C-alpha cells in the first residue's frame with residue numbers, strides 16, 4: 001500500500017503523518033517532531049475527512065454559482081471599494097491554518113498590490129504577544145531553541161500552557177524523558193490544576209496575570225543570590241539596571257500563591273543551569289501578554305541561559321502554520337520575511353523584489369480594531385479565509401453583527417455552514433487537508449510538507465489558487481503561479497533580504513528547489529541560508545538582531561491589581577476538540593470525551609453560588625450570557641471559572657464562550673485578553689433536562705441544546721424552562737423522526753419521561769427527560785439506535801446485566817469508557833500501566849493517562865484494619 005508522507009493539520013507540534021489512500025492515518029516514524037507518535041486528534045484524522053457538510057462549489061447569496069461568476073464578483077467588489085473608498089476600505093482576515101504558500105500570496109496581494117496592510121489573522125488572538133516580546137528583546141521574532149532542548153533540560157517550566165491536552169506529543173516526549181531521568185524537574189504555572197500537572201513536581205496556581213510579578217520577583221531573586229551571568233550580560237545584553245529596578249517594584253502578593261511554593265520555584269530555577277521555559281496562551285492572551293513574555297525572557301537573558309543545548313525560553317505555537325504566517329508577514333504590522341513596514345528601506349526592497357505597483361506604508365488594522373472598523377462602516381469588502389471569527393473573536397455577538405454589516409463579505413472555507421460562513425455574500429470552496437499541497441512551519445522552525453493524498457471534492461480549489469485568481473481578475477500581474485513550488489521558491493528567494501538587512505528569517509538556500517525537490521522536501525529547520533544547510537539554535541554566539549547586535553532586557557511593571565467582587569472568567573481548550581469543531585466535531589470518538597460545554601468551578605465557589613454538579617449555570621458578563629453545565633472541581637482556582645472555547649451556534653448556541661469575553665487587548669501586541677474578565681454565575685432555572693439520540697440530524701427547540709455525533713447518529717443534551725404540552729410530539733420534532741411511532745413511558749413518582757421512536761421494530765430515536773439532569777447510561781443508549789429490540793428494553797436507559805455499559809469515553813484512541821476502566825480497577829488493575837495494559841487505554845497517544853491517574857486516585861481504597 002502506498003502511503004503519503006504529510007503533516008498533521010492541527011497543533012504547532014507539527015507531527016509527521018503517513019496517510020493511506022483509504023484515509024488510514026499513522027504517525028511518521030521518521031519525522032523529527034513526533035518519531036511516529038500521534039495524539040487523539042491526529043489519530044482520528046481519518047474520521048474527519050468525509051464529505052458530509054463540505055462546500056463543493058462557490059455560492060453567491062446562498063445559490064450555487066460557477067467559479068467564473070464568483071471570482072469576477074469578488075474581484076469587482078474589491079476593485080470598486082478600493083476605487084471609491086481607498087485601499088484601506090478592504091480587509092483580509094486570514095489564519096495560521098493557511099499553508100505558507102496560501103498565506104504568502106494573500107499577503108503579497110494586500111500589501112504589494114492593493115497597497116494597504118489590512119490583512120490580519122487569527123494569530124493576533126494567539127501569537128501576537130510572543131511576536132512583540134521577541135522583537136523587543138531580540139530585535140526580531142525568533143524562537144531561539146529546538147524541541148531537543150526540552151529533553152536535555154534539567155528543569156522545564158510550563159507557563160500558561162496545558163501541554164498534555166494542547167501539544168500532546170511534546171508532552172509525551174517530556175514524560176518519556178522524565179521517566180528515563182526522574183531527577184528532571186517540571187514546574188507548571190497555571191491558575192488551574194490541569195492534566196499537565198500530572199507530571200509536575202511543583203504547581204504554582206498563579207492568580208490571573210500574576211505572571212509578571214512572579215517572573216519579576218524571580219529576577220530579583222536571581223540577582224540577590226548571585227545567579228547573574230555578568231560576563232554574558234556585559235557582552236550581549238542591554239537594559240539590566242532599569243529592568244531590575246522595575247522588577248523590585250513587583251510584590252509577592254500579586255502572584256496570589258503560598259510563598260513557600262514560590263520560594264521553592266525560585267530556588268529550583270536559581271540552581272539549575274539547564275532550564276527551558278515553555279509558554280503559550282496563559283501568557284500571550286492577556287492585557288499584559290507582551291510584558292509577561294519579556295518578564296520570562298529577562299530571566300533567561302540575565303542568566304545567559306539561551307541559545308545553548310537544554311536551555312532557553314520557548315513560545316509554543318498553536319496552529320500548524322502559526323510560525324509560517326509570521327514568516328510571510330501575515331500580521332497587519334509586519335511586512336514579509338520578518339521585515340518592518342515602518343522601515344522605508346525594507347519597504348523599497350520588498351516592493352522591488354515583487355516588482356509590485358505599490359507597497360503599504362503603515363501598519364493595518366489589528367483583529368479587534370478590524371472588526372470594530374467593520375461595525376463603523378469603514379470596511380466595504382472583507383475576505384475571511386480559514387478561520388471562524390464569529391465564534392473565536394472576543395465579544396463574538398458584536399463581531400458577528402459587525403461582519404453582517406459589511407456590504408460585501410467573502411468566506412473561503414471547506415464547509416458549507418459555519419457561523420461565519422452563514423454571514424457571507426460569497427462562499428468559496430477551499431480544498432482541505434489531504435487535498436492541498438504546500439508547507440507549514442512548526443514551533444521549532446521546522447518546515448514540513450503537507451502533501452495531498454485525496455482529490456479535492458466537487459469544485460474545491462487550493463486557497464492560493466483562489467487568491468491568485470482574484471488578484472489576476474483585479475488586473476494585477478505577479479500572480480501567474482503554475483504551482484505551489486513556484487510560490488515557495490519566490491518566498492525563499494525574498495527571504496534572502498533577511499541577510500541584507502541583518503534579520504533572522506532566511507531560507508534563501510531553498511530558493512533553487514526544483515518542482516521535484518520541493519515534492520521530496522524533507523523536514524528542514526530554518527535558517528537555511530544556503531542549499532543543504534539545516535538550522536539549529538539561535539543566539540549561541542550572543543549575536544542578537546537589534547542594531548547594536550545586543551539583546552534588550554525590557555523593564556516590565558506588574559499591572560495594577562484588579563479588585564473584583566465577581567468571579568474571573570478563564571477560557572481555553574479541551575483535549576479532543578480543535579477550536580470551532582468544524583473537523584474534530586465530526587468524529588463521534590473525539591466528541592465522546594467531553595460531549596458538551598461546561599463551566600469548571602471550585603467547590604467553595606459552587607457552594608457560594610448555590611450550584612450543584614450537572615446543574616446548568618447562567619454565566620453572564622457585561623457583554624453577553626451563556627448557559628453552561630456545572631462541573632465542580634477542586635482543580636479550579638478559587639475565584640476563577642474555566643470555560644472551553646469550542647462550541648458554536650451549530651453545536652451549542654447557548655454554550656458559546658466568546659459572547660462573554662471582553663474585547664480588551666494588550667496595548668503593545670493588540671492581542672485580546674481571552675483569559676481574564678469579570679463574570680457572574682447563578683443557577684439557571686430549568687423546568688426539565690433531557691437527553692436524546694437519533695439516527696437523524698437533530699433539530700432542538702430548547703433553550704439549551706448541545707449536539708454531538710454518536711457512532712450511529714446524533715446525541716443531544718437538552719434543557720428548557722418550560723415543559724411541553726405533548727412530550728411525544730416534541731421528541732419527534734427534536735429527533736427529526738416526525739413519522740415514527742412513539743412509545744411513551746411516564747414515571748409519575750420520579751417525573752422521568754421516556755419516549756422511544758421506532759419504525760418497523762427498529763429503534764430510530766430515544767428521548768429522556770426529567771426535572772433533574774437525566775441519569776441514563778448515555779453510551780449504552782446511543783448504542784441502541786437502529787436495533788431491533790423492544791421499546792421497553794430500550795427505554796430502560798441502562799444496560800442489562802449481560803451488556804456492560806462502557807460509560808463516558810476516557811481514551812478516545814481506543815474508545816475505552818470510564819465504566820470499563822472502573823471494572824478493570826475492581827478486577828485488580830490498580831496502577832496506570834496495569835489499566836493501560838488490560839484495556840488498551842493510553843497505549844496510543846497517552847494523553848488520557850493523567851485522567852487514568854485521577855480516576856485511580858478518586859476510587860476509595862480499602863482501609864487496612866489496625
Ligand SMILES: Nc1nc2c(c(=O)[nH]1)N[C@H]1C(S)=C(S)[C@@H](COP(=O)(O)OP(=O)(O)OC[C@H]3O[C@@H](n4cnc5c(=O)[nH]c(N)nc54)[C@H](O)[C@@H]3O)O[C@H]1N2
Pocket residue numbers: 011012126159160161162163165166167189190191192194206207208209210211280281282283286317318319570571572573574575576577578579675
Ligand atoms: N486539543 C487542542 N489542542 C490545541 C488546540 C485546540 O483547539 N485543541 N489549539 C491549538 C492552538 S491554536 C493553541 S494557541 C494552543 C493553545 O495551547 P494552550 O495555551 O496550552 O491552551 P489554553 O487552554 O488556551 O490555555 C492554557 C492555560 O493557560 C491558563 N491560564 C489562564 N490564565 C492564566 C494566567 O494569567 N497565567 C498563567 N500562567 N496561565 C493562565 C489556563 O488555565 C490554561 O490551562 O493549543 C493548540 N492545541
Ligand SMILES: Nc1nc2c(c(=O)[nH]1)N[C@H]1C(S)=C(S)[C@@H](COP(=O)(O)OP(=O)(O)OC[C@H]3O[C@@H](n4cnc5c(=O)[nH]c(N)nc54)[C@H](O)[C@@H]3O)O[C@H]1N2
Pocket residue numbers: 095097122123125126127281285318319385386387388389391392393394412413414415418430431432433436463571572573578579580581582583645657658661674
Ligand atoms: N475565548 C477564547 N477564544 C479564543 C481562544 C481562547 O483561548 N479563548 N483562542 C484563540 C486562538 S489562540 C485561536 S488560534 C483562534 C482559533 O479560532 P479559529 O481560527 O476561528 O478556529 P478554527 O475552528 O480553527 O477555524 C478554522 C476554519 O477554517 C476552515 N478550514 C479548515 N481547513 C481549511 C482550508 O484548508 N482552507 C480554508 N479556506 N478553510 C479551512 C474550518 O472549517 C474552520 O471554519 O481562537 C481564538 N479564540
Ligand code: SF4
Pocket residue numbers: 008009010011012013014015034037038039040041042043166167168169170
Ligand atoms: S500533537 Fe496531535 S494535534 Fe498536534 S501535530 Fe501532533 S498529532 Fe497533530
Ligand SMILES: [Mo]
Pocket residue numbers: 125126127318319
Ligand atoms: Mo492559537
